Amino acid sequence: MADVAEKAGVSRALVSIVFRNQAGAGQETRERVLRVADEIGYRPDSAARLLARGRSRTLGVMFTVQQTFHTDLITGIYPEAERLGYDVLLSGATHGRSEAKAVEALLSHRCEAVILLGPDSEPAFLDELGQRTVAVSVSRRVPRARVDFVHSAEGKGVRQAMDHLVELGHRRIVHIDGGRGPGAAERRRAYRAAMRRHGLQAEARVIPGHHTEESGIEAGRLLLAERDGGRPLPTAVLAGNDRCAMGLLMAVTRAGVEVPRDLSVVGYDDSHLSHLMPVGLTTVRQDALLMAEHAVRFAVERLEEREREPREAVLDPKLVVRGTSGPVPAGPGPA
Amino acid sequence: MADVAEKAGVSRALVSIVFRNQAGAGQETRERVLRVADEIGYRPDSAARLLARGRSRTLGVMFTVQQTFHTDLITGIYPEAERLGYDVLLSGATHGRSEAKAVEALLSHRCEAVILLGPDSEPAFLDELGQRTVAVSVSRRVPRARVDFVHSAEGKGVRQAMDHLVELGHRRIVHIDGGRGPGAAERRRAYRAAMRRHGLQAEARVIPGHHTEESGIEAGRLLLAERDGGRPLPTAVLAGNDRCAMGLLMAVTRAGVEVPRDLSVVGYDDSHLSHLMPVGLTTVRQDALLMAEHAVRFAVERLEEREREPREAVLDPKLVVRGTSGPVPAGPGPA
DNA sequence: GCGCGCTACTAGCGCGCTCTAGTTCGAGTA
DNA sequence: TACTCGAACTAGAGCGCGCTAGTAGCGCGC
Numbered sequence: 001m002a003d004v005a006e007k008a009g010v011s012r013a014l015v016s017i018v019f020r021n022q023a024g025a026g027q028e029t030r031e032r033v034l035r036v037a038d039e040i041g042y043r044p045d046s047a048a049r050l051l052a053r054g055r056s057r058t059l060g061v062m063f064t065v066q067q068t069f070h071t072d073l074i075t076g077i078y079p080e081a082e083r084l085g086y087d088v089l090l091s092g093a094t095h096g097r098s099e100a101k102a103v104e105a106l107l108s109h110r111c112e113a114v115i116l117l118g119p120d121s122e123p124a125f126l127d128e129l130g131q132r133t134v135a136v137s138v139s140r141r142v143p144r145a146r147v148d149f150v151h152s153a154e155g156k157g158v159r160q161a162m163d164h165l166v167e168l169g170h171r172r173i174v175h176i177d178g179g180r181g182p183g184a185a186e187r188r189r190a191y192r193a194a195m196r197r198h199g200l201q202a203e204a205r206v207i208p209g210h211h212t213e214e215s216g217i218e219a220g221r222l223l224l225a226e227r228d229g230g231r232p233l234p235t236a237v238l239a240g241n242d243r244c245a246m247g248l249l250m251a252v253t254r255a256g257v258e259v260p261r262d263l264s265v266v267g268y269d270d271s272h273l274s275h276l277m278p279v280g281l282t283t284v285r286q287d288a289l290l291m292a293e294h295a296v297r298f299a300v301e302r303l304e305e306r307e308r309e310p311r312e313a314v315l316d317p318k319l320v321v322r323g324t325s326g327p328v329p330a331g332p333g334p335a
Numbered sequence: 336m337a338d339v340a341e342k343a344g345v346s347r348a349l350v351s352i353v354f355r356n357q358a359g360a361g362q363e364t365r366e367r368v369l370r371v372a373d374e375i376g377y378r379p380d381s382a383a384r385l386l387a388r389g390r391s392r393t394l395g396v397m398f399t400v401q402q403t404f405h406t407d408l409i410t411g412i413y414p415e416a417e418r419l420g421y422d423v424l425l426s427g428a429t430h431g432r433s434e435a436k437a438v439e440a441l442l443s444h445r446c447e448a449v450i451l452l453g454p455d456s457e458p459a460f461l462d463e464l465g466q467r468t469v470a471v472s473v474s475r476r477v478p479r480a481r482v483d484f485v486h487s488a489e490g491k492g493v494r495q496a497m498d499h500l501v502e503l504g505h506r507r508i509v510h511i512d513g514g515r516g517p518g519a520a521e522r523r524r525a526y527r528a529a530m531r532r533h534g535l536q537a538e539a540r541v542i543p544g545h546h547t548e549e550s551g552i553e554a555g556r557l558l559l560a561e562r563d564g565g566r567p568l569p570t571a572v573l574a575g576n577d578r579c580a581m582g583l584l585m586a587v588t589r590a591g592v593e594v595p596r597d598l599s600v601v602g603y604d605d606s607h608l609s610h611l612m613p614v615g616l617t618t619v620r621q622d623a624l625l626m627a628e629h630a631v632r633f634a635v636e637r638l639e640e641r642e643r644e645p646r647e648a649v650l651d652p653k654l655v656v657r658g659t660s661g662p663v664p665a666g667p668g669p670a
Numbered sequence: 671g672c673g674c675g676c677t678a679c680t681a682g683c684g685c686g687c688t689c690t691a692g693t694t695c696g697a698g699t700a
Numbered sequence: 701t702a703c704t705c706g707a708a709c710t711a712g713a714g715c716g717c718g719c720t721a722g723t724a725g726c727g728c729g730c
Contacts, residue, residue, distance in 0.1 A: 001716065011680045016718060026678060041467060046443045047391070048716035050382040051685050065406040066607065074400055075429040087440065090425035094410040105422065108381045109444070213608060253588050254614060272401065273548060279589060336686060346710045351688060361708060383686035386715050 001042065008036040019044050046087075050110060058087040059299055060106030062099060063117040065092040067211070068243060068271045069288065070117045073138060076292025077115065084300050103129065113299035116140075116147075118182035130310070134302045136295045139182035148298035149312040150291050154183045157284035157317030158190035161238055161266045164282075164319055166198050169328035170236040170264060173203065176219045176248065178240030179210040187268065191238060211240055216247025224255050233263060235328045242267040242274050242283055249281075249324070260326030270320055279323025286317050336377065343371040354379050385445060393422040394634055395441030397434060398452040400427040402546070403578060403606045404623065405452045408473060411627025412450065419635050438464065448634035451475075451482075453517035465645070469637045471630045474517035483633035484647040485626050489518045492619035492652035493525035496573055496601045499617075499654055501533050504663035505571040505599060508538065511554045511583065513575030514545040522603065526573060546575055551582025559590050568598060570663045577602040577609050577618055584616075584659070595661030605655055614658025621652050 005012045010029060017025045018033040025033075037043075050056045059081050063070040074090065081088045089111055091102040099121045106114055113134035119126060123142050129135050130146030138150045165173055175191040178184030188206060195204040207222065209215035216239060227233045239245035245267030249259060257263050259279075267274060267283035274281040294313040302308050340347045345364060352360045353368040360368075372378075385391045394416050398405040409425065416423045424446055426437040434456045441449055448469035454461060458477050464470050465481030473485045500508055510526040513519030523541060530539040542557065544550035551574060562568045574580035580602030584594060592598050594614075602609060602618035609616040629648040637643050 012717085013680055013682090013719085014678085017679090020718080024678065029678080043439075043443055045386070045445060045716055047382045047385040047445050048685090049718075051380070051386050051687085052716075052718040054685065054718090056382070065409055066403075068401075068403075071400040071427075074427055075431075078427070078429060078432050087444075089444070090427060092406075092409055092413070092425060094413060096410075097413050108378075109422075109424070110380065110382050250584075347687085348689085348710055348712095349708085352709085355688080359708065364708080380686055383715090384688075386717085387686075387688040389688090389715065 001044070003040055004033065004037045004042050007040065008033045056087070056110040056112055057085060058089055058109070058111045059296065060089050060091060060103070060109070060111030060114045061117065062091050062093060062102045062106060062114060062119065064120075065094045067118065068273060069241070069269045069286075072269075072271055072288035073117055073292045073295075076289040077296055080293045080296040084296065086296070086300060100125065107133065112303050115295050115299055120180065120182075134299055136299050138291060138295050141186075146310055148295075148302065148310045150294045150298065150315070151183060151313075152286045152291070152315045152317040154186035154317075155190040155193075157268065157286070157319070158187050158238070159194055160317070160319040161268075161282075161284050162191065162194035162198070164321065164325065165236045165238070165264060165266065166194075166200075168236075168264065168326065171200055171203055171328070172232070172234040173200070173236045173238060174205045174207060174223070174234040175238045176207045176209040176216065176240050176244055178244070179208060181211040181240065183268075184211070184240055187240065205234070209240055209244055211243055213243050213247035213250070215240070216244035216249070217251045218247075219244070220248045220251025220255075224252065224257075233257070236264040236266070236325070238266050238268075240268065242269045242271045242281060245281055245283070245324075246273060259324050262329060264325040264328075266325055274320075275322070280320075282322045282325035283320055284317045285320045287315060290315055336379070338375055339368065339372045339377050342375065343368045391422070391445040391447055392420060393424055393444070393446045394631065395424050395426060395438075395444070395446030395449045396452065397426050397428060397437045397441060397449060397454065399455075400429045402453065403608060404576070404604045404621075407604075407606055407623035408452055408627045408630075411624040412631055415628045415631040416635075419631065421631070421635060435460065442468065447638050450630050450634055455515065455517075469634055471634050473626060473630050476521075481645055483630075483637065483645045485629045485633065485650070486518060486648075487621040487626070487650045487652040489521035489652075490525040490528075492603065492621070492654070493522050493573070494529055495652070495654035496603075496617075496619050497526065497529035497533070499656065499660065500571045500573070500599060500601065501529075501535075503571075503599065503661065506535055506538055506663075507567070507569040508535070508571045508573060509540045509542060509558070509569040510573045511542045511544040511551065511575050511579055513579070514543060516546040516575065518603075519546070519575055522575065540569070544575055544579055546578055548578050548582035548585070550575070551579035551584070552586045553582075554579070555583045555586025555590075559587065559592075568592070571599040571601070571660070573601050573603075575603065577604045577606045577616060580616055580618070580659075581608060594659050597664060599660040599663075601660055609655075610657070615655075617657045617660035618655055619652045620655045622650060625650055 001012055001015055005015045014025055015033055018030050078088055089109055091106045093099045093102045099119055115136045118139040119137055123145055126142045126147055127145035136148040177188045192204055195201050207219045209219055223233055239248055245265050249265055259265055267281045270283045270285035274283045336347055336350055340350045350368055353365050413423055424444055426440045428434045428437045434454055450471045453474040454472055458480055461477045461482055462480035471483040512523045527539055530536050542554045544554055558568055574583055580600050584600055594600055602616045605618045605620035609618045
């Protein structure tokens, strides 16, 4: 920085002003400073900057490396953070790297706030985190913890999906749930409620799973095995999320089941895969961009106004009907 | 820190020593300092620490948010970096966020080295980056740039896959390529060479694509449309990577093509999806963990021994035969 | 002529830590 | 006793910035 200042014939302070895009520097000088900086290859040291101003203006994002919906969210987080003048640091949780560890890394890099994508940690941990810093949880509700919360109205989404299926004449509708995954409990509950509301409680069936392709494949195998054992296939499946739906589709189409003729499948998320399929996946759309924007805004607003109470944003999901759902088979199922 | 020092009755320097776990402090004092720090809730400020010691011991990783193989790599990078005492910062490139921007973010956070996963930038940019800092490119070869390079021997992988297919009796083998994607050029070349070697140059056909599901779906549609127009389907397809293979599978199985009876499909990467499928994807395995380890080691070793020349690691890929490849159809194809 | 306000710029302190070059002190040695 | 030596500890400079308080210069009105 001193080099730049000297070479441009100004003081260090002025270089600082130019780089912070602050008023107080002439247009000509500004350009000269930037040009010299570029020549030298100078770039402000964020550590020093951070130290000097006491704020890092950095948002930490914890995500699960393999979760495709998270990548959709991240895509939305970057631009919104940039718009508000914040930097973004990513930290992934993987098999060998717990969420706590990932968060710790973010904090030790002085992130001012932490955005947790579908966290799977104990509520106590999240609450403690919320006390220590500004935290936002996306997709997972944390009852009385001091964290902001962004999610979509799972109940509404599931209801739309179920109404759609019932309208198409389906009665044997199975739900593959997402276990302890974010939003899974709410979806499961909404599924049960919808079955009841439609007078189908006798048909209700939840196959335990989680939010992965693997889980969908397993469930598919289970259903196929049952079919071979004499129990008819359900006519429709509400999957825990899109990945699960994809797994299920792979499993059943491979076995000759035709979708949606023999079986309707509805996913959840509308992750970028869903619309790619030749006959797109019918799914409940969670607007990842909007969720990301809310998460960032919540974090930033709590940061700027420290005493503010944590808030909750509930976004309306929307059923997107594509090619994997259709009317119930006319004759008896392919039992 | 000053508070801790005062309350523990020692100097700030001593506190520093204790927190760096350095020799030069008595056992008793050490414990006292730690206890006091815990009471006060003191944790060292990594920004200041970083500034003061001039080294961040942080590795930056640039990746493409949607690329599943990258997530496999990241999973391997974390533990290796931790083992060597380095921190990891992630920065994703997305639609609205160029690779240059992602790298810029890493550098301004004082990453000492940058690991680029399948970078798509101009060689000139990469070379410049390599001059400025320690850089490692994974999957993409950058001819005479000052960067380390980790990749798998694409040629060998493709050759194994092709030999496998030819052995199964295939002759009409189509390659959906990966465009400018990492490794794509090498794979394309190796495909052509293999066709030639087996005396099938007349049958060689490359369908332009890229490393996404979308691309596989498009290629699938194209092939199906051609079939409907009278041109027989190929009997086997070598996809540019697993995602592409998955897209292709979705497209063709949906249209009633049975894999591998009517069509054999071979992927590339062995990303975590491949083994999940009910009848797993036959693919060329790139050992993501091993690649990640090499990348981290290259970066760290160049960091510790600054004058060291960039190196290249070529890992042997391995064909993994699963369920999507089989003998060529007995009768005439399903034309 | 003076004060005024404005823009363009600068001096220099301090952020919280690390690190070098010390000082102190008690035990060991001749 | 007089010394050496190492372990335990400290003083204080400096890392690269941001920021506050200030100065210089200039056009303005009266």
